[in-house]
Amino acid sequence: MITKCARCGICCNKGGPAFHIEDKPILEKGVIPLKFLFTMRKGEPVNDNLQDRMIAADSDIIKIKSQKKSTACIFFDGTENRCRIYQNRPLECRVLKCWDIRGIKEIYSKDRLSRKDLLSGVEGLWDLVETHHRFCSYDKIRxxxxxxxxxxxxSIEQINGIIGYDTHIRGLVTEKGGMEPEITEFLFGRPLLKTIGILGIKIKEQ
Ligand code: SF4
Incomplete structure (x- = not known):
């Protein structure tokens, strides 16, 4: 029976953690740059890992991205089976024990960090994020x-307008605002072109 971490790497290979309020200082210190994060927005269909079923997110869920071509957390070093930010790993990583999930169950959906917690003081940018969230709301799309x-x-014209806006705003902050393209998945969530199919909506890109 396992009673301590054997550094097998299975949990880190399944994907990165979601952030909680307690993690805010790690992000404020810049230990984990925002370009390594993505947001699942309120109302977005997400997999609840504890219940292992799809639900609509009841708030922002901010997570660490996975590596290209794998589900492993972007900070997982698979060669040495180690975490590259171990000293600053987020709360979920510190609490998770694969042999006893009571700790992770206790905190899993509590006090989730939101984009508002991180961006509401950034004049101009927060307005843009809020406007996008309202215009591209998952409830509206449903x-x-x-x-x-x-x-x-x-309805088709409306969804075309919503997807067009979602695409346009990402280009705007990178081309005109000079931001790195990677940060847009944190600011505006995953592109609607990627997520809309989960809602059972069939679209053709032209
Ligand atoms: S942050 Fe570190 S401990 Fe947490 S999932 Fe990523 S690699 Fe693993």
């Missing part, structure tokens, strides 16, 4: 889904 799949012209 309401349109039956119409879209049924071929309703007005």
């Amino acid at each position: 309401d349109l889904s039956d119409g879209i799949n049924g071929g309703d012209r007005k």
Whole structure:
């Protein structure tokens, strides 16, 4: 029976952690740059790892990105089976014990860190993030889904407008605002073109 971490790397290979309020100082200190994070926005269909089922996120869920071509956390060094930010690893990583999940269950959906906690003091940028979230709300998209799949012209025009805006704003902050493209998945969540299919909406890119 396992009673301590054997550094097998299985948990880190499954993906990065979500952030909680307690992790805010790590991000404020810049130990983990924002470009390594992504946001699953309120209302977005997400997999609840504890219940192992899809649910709509009830708040922002900010997570560490995975490596390209693998689900492993971007900070996992697979050659040496070690965490590159071990001294500053987030709360979920510190609490997770694969042999006893009571600790992670206790904190899993509590006090999640939101973009507002990190950005509300950044004049201009926070307004942009809020406007995007309102205009591209997942609840709004859900309401349109039956119409879209049924071929309703007005619903299709609306979803085209929403996806167009979601794409446009990412280009705007990188081309005009000089931000790194990688940071847009933190600021505006995962692109709708990637997530909309999870809602059962079929789209064709042109
Ligand atoms: S932050 Fe470190 S401990 Fe946490 S999942 Fe990533 S590699 Fe593993």
